[in-house]
Amino acid sequence: MPALTKAQKKLAQAAEDSFNRTYAVQFGEERWQQTLYPTLKASTRYAALTNRFAVTDLDAIFSQEQAAKLQAIEFLSESDLSNSKPLSSFQWDISEAEATFPPPQPDSSSSLMTHWNLDAASLLAVNVLDPKPGDKVFDLCAAPGGKSVALAQFLRPDNYDDASPTLGGGCLHSNEVNTGRNKRLASNLQSYLPAALFKTGEVKVLKLDGTEPFSLQTLPHGPGGYDKVLLDAPCSSERHVIHAHEKAKQSGRLADEMTSWRSGQSKKMAKTQVALLMTALKAVRIGGRVLYATCSLSNDENDSVIEKGMELVQKEHKKSGIKWDFAVRSGDLTAKGLAEWAEPTKYGWLVLPDHPSGGKWGPLFFALLEKVEA
Template identity: 85%
Template sequence: MPALTKAQKKLAQAAEDSFNRTYAVQFGAERWQQSLYPALAAPTRYAALVNRFAVADLTKVFSEEQVAKLQAIVFPGNQESHQQSVPLKSYQWDVAEAEATFPPPQPDSSSGLMTHWNLDAASLLAVTLLDPKPGDKVFDLCAAPGGKSVALSQFLRPGNYDNASPSLAGGCLHSNEVNSGRNKRLACNLQSYLPDALFKSGEVKVLKLDGTEPFSVQTLPLGPGGYDKVLLDAPCSSERHVVHAHVKAKQGGRVADEMASWRSGQSKKMAKTQVALLMTALKAVRVGGHVLYATCSLSNEENDGVIEKGMELVQKERKKSGVRWDFVVRTCGDLAARGLGDWAEPTKHGWLVLPDHPSGGKWGPLFFALLEKVEA
């Protein structure tokens, strides 16, 4: 790789300075420099989500020594005494092994399905808060690579899976990705984790629609207002990815493209895409249903700002075309009382999981806001 010119180095340094300045303003210079940036630069911590369609728990997959170091993850609202009835079976390493890597997923010897999925536990927290039930019609709008869809499927089929049983009360999971390459990966992943019968029955479908198009909701299998729950894990600036690329490049005496090309105004551009996706999610869900909006961004513009812009657009559509619905933000106050504060910090409209949280969980970043569609 050719050495950077003096001018290129100057531009790269300016981008890095702007990046740090932007988030030092948002989170406070002391926190950004002393705890949050170092936590973002550290390796991502993963949890292991058990695929109950393949195995009952990871004790059948890991060694006895590994199992001894596993701790079940308890999400807000899930009491310890009720763990047997909780759809998501997920584990973290104990404190001494917190930075360890989970063994990669492997095909189960009997079902052939993959045993588990390694992902940030904050993603599982978001799915838990959406709280899909058996029989719910669920739409995962930006689903690739598929980890959250796999988690959603565990809620829709919480009991022992019988390959011959029909869909529970008409429930379904529709997972969407517009990018061709990512769509293929999504389909491949879901087929590797979910029983083939769920695809044959139509209970699980992989879709390919552009959620930023205003009328894309019309092409959904269930149409506008046809879904009980919608998960929107929106594409975002993903600052932790930028930080990781930057740290790795610096160790090799290089400058990461991700940092060199970073600009403070890109969140505003990204937010336009996110708002368009949010409007599609709101149109797709029924009145009384819920949308869980999430990003892995640190930016207020991409988080609370998108919720506020969505409020403005819904009001405009009500005046312009007479739509008879609105949405309200659920504060998750009851969840806070049951432990959400052990995972995240409140924002104006939602919650933000950050890896420097006092709990020491080291999860995130993940912003989420739970929205309910209501009669206007």
């Protein structure tokens, strides 16, 4: 492989310097250089979410040696979030943080996949949304499907019957507008959830453009028809940029993810995120809740999107006389153990891998919003 030219090296260094300056300003130079960037550069740590719809024998998934290293993850307890069911998920012992979980496999009894490997911060966000059996749930940007699989675990009633599966009046509608990602989402959900739930329409895969206002009219339950909406919005995903950059440096290459990065791109991304947030708010009923989340580090894509959403709702009050507003409920979670996972922001919480707990999860920002009467 030919060595980088002087001009290429200069381009790469300029992009890296701009990237580091941007986030050193937000998080402080000392934290960014000494703890946050090094932990973001490290391999992503995964947890294994077990699938309650499969008749799962964990001994068939993990070897005896592996099982000895597993620790159950405790999210917000039932006393913290009424009627919530703790997700059955596991992590490696912290000394084995870099290890890889065995890949998901079909369960011998149900043929459904046994577990899903993902960052535990994603499971925390689902736990905070707190869907319950009977809830109508809309996952607006669902691909590849891990959070939808997690949402489904909450929707499974206690009296769930494997012979005649039903969500007891609830539903899970998972959406992805990109054709390739939509196909992957559908394939994944069909691998994890019983076919009967798709036949009854309790589980659907949708292909709507959430940035277009008219998409609301094509929702199966229409505007205001859902109890809970999860919006895991597309974002700048800086950890992916860092991983690509570090990998490229090791082999003497340039990573497009870093060389194409610009300090103003988060503000451009935020326009899409705000449009999606407005769709999420219009899709949920009065009294229902929206969880807005990103894996971005940027305030522009996190708290600022919530702030812009507030401004747009006020404009719609004047323009079209809508009868609803939204309230930020993230602060209600302060006393519920979230500080063991995340740090509070103006409107939400931010899980970062240099958190003092040593969990090494994230990054993930989330804000809990409730639609209320205007």
